[in-house]
Structure formats: C-alpha cells, structure tokens
Amino acid sequence: MIWHAIVVGGSYAGLAAALQLARARRSVLVIDEGVRRNRFAHKSHGFLGQDGRPPAEIAAEARRQLMLYRTVTWQAGRAERADAGPGGFSVVDGAGARYDSLRLILATGVQDHLPPIPGLAERWGRSAFHCPYCHGYELNQGRIGVIAVSPLSMHHALMLPDWGATTLLLNGAFEPDAGQSAELARRGVTVEAGTIRSIGGTADLSMDDGRLLSFDGLFVMPRTSAASPLAAQLGCALQEGPLGPYIETDPMQETSVPGVFACGDAARAAGSVTFAVSDGAQAGVALHRSLIFGGNGLPPAPPSRS
Incomplete structure (x- = not known):
C-alpha cells in the first residue's frame, strides 16, 4: 500500500x-x-x-x-x-x-540535554523547567532560581521577575558585563556567583561553599x-x-x-x-x-x- x-x-x-x-x-x-x-x-x-x-x-x-x-x-x-x-x-x-x-x-x-548537576534531571518537569509561560504561574510569585548555562540565560533571568523573586545562579557559566549587570539590577534580579554542588528537596541547592539556597522552582535552558x-x-x-x-x-x-x-x-x-x-x-x-x-x-x- x-x-x-x-x-x-x-x-x-x-x-x-x-x-x-x-x-x-x-x-x-x-x-x-x-x-x-x-x-x-x-x-x-x-x-x-x-x-x-x-x-x-x-x-x-x-x-x-x-x-x-x-x-x-x-x-x-x-x-x-x-x-x-x-x-x-x-x-x-x-x-x-x-x-x-x-x-x-x-x-x-x-x-x-541538561547541565550535569546531580539532582537536576530528577526534578525536570516537576520543580525545574524551561518555559515560564508553561510553569511560572504555579510558583505563586515565590522564589525562583535561574541556573545559567551561557549568556543566553540572561533571557530567562530578565523575564522571570514577572513570576517571582528571581536569582540568577551563574554556576561558572558566564560573568555578566556592566551592561548586563545593569539590566539585571533594573529587573530586581539577585546574582549568585557560587557553584552548585547538587540539588535536593523541591529545589534546594547545595553550594560548593557549604551554603544551602532554597527556591520554589528552578529554570534552565537545556x-x-x-x-x-x-x-x-x-x-x-x-x-x-x-x-x-x-x-x-x-x-x-x-x-x-x-x-x-x-x-x-x-x-x-x-x-x-x-x-x-x-x-x-x-x-x-x-x-x-x-x-x-x-x-x-x-x-x-x-x-x-x-
């Protein structure tokens, strides 16, 4: 046929x-x-x-x-x-x-293809996402972490304050220049320069320096x-x-x-x-x-x- x-x-x-x-x-x-x-x-x-x-x-x-x-x-x-x-x-x-x-x-x-952070894949689609329009509203204006993968993560970081208090986690992916830093400040985005060791709980980030940063949801660009x-x-x-x-x-x-x-x-x-x-x-x-x-x-x- x-x-x-x-x-x-x-x-x-x-x-x-x-x-x-x-x-x-x-x-x-x-x-x-x-x-x-x-x-x-x-x-x-x-x-x-x-x-x-x-x-x-x-x-x-x-x-x-x-x-x-x-x-x-x-x-x-x-x-x-x-x-x-x-x-x-x-x-x-x-x-x-x-x-x-x-x-x-x-x-x-x-x-x-997600960045190789222990615990991220297990939370993909549940508390770690890529699309703010698909999942941002359900975070109820809570704490949002953006895991940087490249300078393109600026796009996520500048959008997401409409859905909640946003932190851009550089994780060694890039360093914002002066212009980018000014844009982030204008949108009220907090910048975290540390490195993520692993993710547990709902969206709890264990940092290399021993700190624990907790969020209601995470966004990343795979x-x-x-x-x-x-x-x-x-x-x-x-x-x-x-x-x-x-x-x-x-x-x-x-x-x-x-x-x-x-x-x-x-x-x-x-x-x-x-x-x-x-x-x-x-x-x-x-x-x-x-x-x-x-x-x-x-x-x-x-x-x-x-």
Whole structure:
C-alpha cells in the first residue's frame, strides 16, 4: 500500500497534522515510539481548553479522537530510516517493516540535554523547567532560581521577575558585563556567583561553599538535539537556533526537500504544546493541498492580465 501521508511522531504536532489529513479523507499512517518531550511534567499549562490537565491525558484523548477516522492507521515503533524516491518516500521502522507514501511529515521532536548537576534531571518537569509561560504561574510569585548555562540565560533571568523573586545562579557559566549587570539590577534580579554542588528537596541547592539556597522552582535552558535522524537522512536543511539545530521550513511547514513537511519542536527554535498543535495543523493542511496543487500546497497564481 502507498499511503497519501506518513506522519512520523504521534505527539501533539503529529496528531494535529494527521487529523487535518484524516478529515480530508486521505490515508494516513502514524508511526510513533511513544516518547513525548513533556512526559516528565505532571500538568500542561497555557494550552487553550486544556489548562492544568495532565499532558498524557491530552495526548491520549487526541489519539482516541483521531482513530475514529477510518483512513488512519497507527503503528507503534521507532522510524529508523527514511528515503526519497521518484514516486514518494519510504520509511523503515525498527522491526524492518517498510512503509511507502506520497508525502511525509516529520513531527519527531527533540531531546533535552541538561547541565550535569546531580539532582537536576530528577526534578525536570516537576520543580525545574524551561518555559515560564508553561510553569511560572504555579510558583505563586515565590522564589525562583535561574541556573545559567551561557549568556543566553540572561533571557530567562530578565523575564522571570514577572513570576517571582528571581536569582540568577551563574554556576561558572558566564560573568555578566556592566551592561548586563545593569539590566539585571533594573529587573530586581539577585546574582549568585557560587557553584552548585547538587540539588535536593523541591529545589534546594547545595553550594560548593557549604551554603544551602532554597527556591520554589528552578529554570534552565537545556541544549536540544534532534530526537530522530530522519531529517538528516533526507537532507533537510537545518537552522542553528539558540538552544540547538532545528529543521528549516517555509511558512507552509514544508522543508527544503519537496514533499517533506516538518512541525512541532523539531521544526522550531523553541516550542510549546500550543505552537506544536498550530504547526501540525498547518503541515497537515499544506500537505493535503500539495497533493492537489503540487509544490508546497499553494494554488497556482491567476493568469496575468497583461
């Protein structure tokens, strides 16, 4: 069988893309290994209509609704290889099964790489976060620690005072210059120059000099990398974002490889559930239109009147 579309990744972006195609009565295969980026978080926030709901429940309900459409097939497993051919694309999963399609959507997500501080990974998504809009409100204007990883952590430190009393923990990552120090002072940010030994409790930082600094929550900017090799295998162009590389797309979510679309965190410099769903819906609509009009799904231009 040759599918109209294969969607690799069955989290929020992939589900949203597949839904648009299903509603256009196109055949869709979703290949998903079941590893959501926000699987560590107890609740999802900021997503309209789902605020405060466990993210696993949001994804499960979306999948249940998607599978009501008879043209959708769900294949559990990891897509290991993708190739482009004259008639479309082929994807091979970890079991060696091959699937063919006319178009392809990469909703493969990213992996987060945290600084190697003992105790940080165990608190990721629970009391240590990366997105203030997703988790800042629930800290109830309490004490917030920003663990610096580079000068980019200035962005976090300058934003977070809107959510609580903020301390920037330099942790040997960088030293603010005079201008940066003035910006931090203007926002009321305390600067802590010590080195973090480990994290315990909710967000208790044991410092190398023996002090214990306690916070209600921590924020850190992890480096990200592609969770799947498929974009690289297909030759999709990448952009280098502030946190790591991501797949380059046009406004219709098509990559540099014709017929391959990408959405979600894999195709954004930074993302959220809301952005993932929006981009996924756009990718699904654009792919459907590409089956009709060709190219990236835009209808042909009207003839010139000259």
